[in-house]
Structure formats: structure tokens, C-alpha cells
Amino acid sequence: MPRPYVMWPDPRLKAMARPIAAVDDDVRTIWDEMLEAVYAMPGIGLAAPQLGIDLRLAVVDCSTDKSAVRLANPEIVETGPETQIVTEGSPNLPGLFVEIERPSRVRVAYLDETGAQVDRVFEEMWATSIQHQIDHLDGKIFIDRLSPMRRRRALERHRKAQNKKRRA
Numbered sequence: 511m512p513r514p515y516v517m518w519p520d521p522r523l524k525a526m527a528r529p530i531a532a533v534d535d536d537v538r539t540i541w542d543e544m545l546e547a548v549y550a551m552p553g554i555g556l557a558a559p560q561l562g563i564d565l566r567l568a569v570v571d572c573s574t575d576k577s578a579v580r581l582a583n584p585e586i587v588e589t590g591p592e593t594q595i596v597t598e599g600s601p602n603l604p605g606l607f608v609e610i611e612r613p614s615r616v617r618v619a620y621l622d623e624t625g626a627q628v629d630r631v632f633e634e635m636w637a638t639s640i641q642h643q644i645d646h647l648d649g650k651i652f653i654d655r656l657s658p659m660r661r662r663r664a665l666e667r668h669r670k671a672q673n674k675k676r677r678a
Contacts, residue, residue, distance in 0.1 A: 522562055523651055526647070545571070556601075557644075557647050558647075559646050566582065568581045569643075586616050590614060591613075592613070594638065596609070596610060605668060653665065
């Protein structure tokens with residue numbers, strides 16, 4: 511059973527996650543737990559801080575056959591010039607979805623499940639999800655990418671919807 515999600519505005523979601531020294535069995539166990547949470551959502555990615563784990567670990571799976579990518583200490587090395595607008599949400603702020611514009615292609619350096627250094631290009635939804643997860647590792651949540659006015663409006667809509675849901 512995966513840990514519960516940390517709920518926004520918990521300060522742990524604003525903290526920079528700590529890099530890992532090496533990929534070991536403890537890290538692999540955390541990745542397994544994270545993937546269990548992703549598939550239970552259902553979702554396509556998760557960063558360790560979303561479960562209250564202060565480590566630079568993320569998982570992403572945009573496949574149809576559960577071919578997840580496990581990333582330790584991921585860093586964006588390069589972004590492509592083209593962007594895409596995708597509706598994003600987070601289990602840390604359930605029920606809130608907003609459109610975010612991000613590069614549609616990224617090159618990312620990370621350690622994989624064997625501990626090997628990988629440099630890989632991700633495109634489309636994979637690129638979006640990896641950027642979203644790296645934001646979490648850097649203490650940002652998707653609404654931090656909105657202008658102050660759009661963020662305020664989105665959060666107000668979310669508060670109203672949550673209050674209505676509680677009364678029902």
C-alpha cells in the first residue's frame with residue numbers, strides 16, 4: 511500500500527528534494543511504491559516529494575504496457591523550441607486541472623534503475639510529465655507555472671468545488 515499523498519499547501523511540496531548518492535535496493539523499493547501509486551490513481555507520473563519522500567526520484571509511464579521510466583536525480587539538459595499546451599493536475603491538489611504550456615521535447619540526464627547515467631530525449635506527453643515531476647523535485651507544483659491572476663482564479667474555482675463537494 512503506497513503512502514498517502516502530501517496535500518497542498520503542505521510546505522514539503524515547496525522544498526527542494528535531496529539528490530541520492532546511489533541507486534540501491536531502498537531506492538528501487540521507493541520507485542516500486544511510487545509506481546503502485548501512479549497505477550492506482552490512475553496517472554502517468556509521480557515525484558517522491560508528492561508522497562512526502564525528500565529525494566530526487568521520479569517515475570513516469572505514458573505507455574500502454576506499463577513500461578515505466580524510473581529517474582534518479584533527473585536534470586533537464588536541453589529543451590526543444592516547440593511547445594505544447596496540456597491539461598495538468600496533481601493528486602496533491604485533487605480535482606484541479608489547468609492548461610500549462612511546456613516544451614514538447616526535452617533531453618534529460620538521470621540515473622536509471624541500474625544506477626547507470628542516462629541521457630535521453632523525451633517527447634510529447636512523456637516530456638510534459640517529466641517536466642512536471644522535475645518541478646516537484648524543485649519544490650514547484652503545476653499551479654506555480656500560472657500567472658498570479660490565473661492561479662488565484664484556479665484556486666478559487668477549486669475551493670468552491672471542494673466546498674460544494676463537502677456539502678453534498
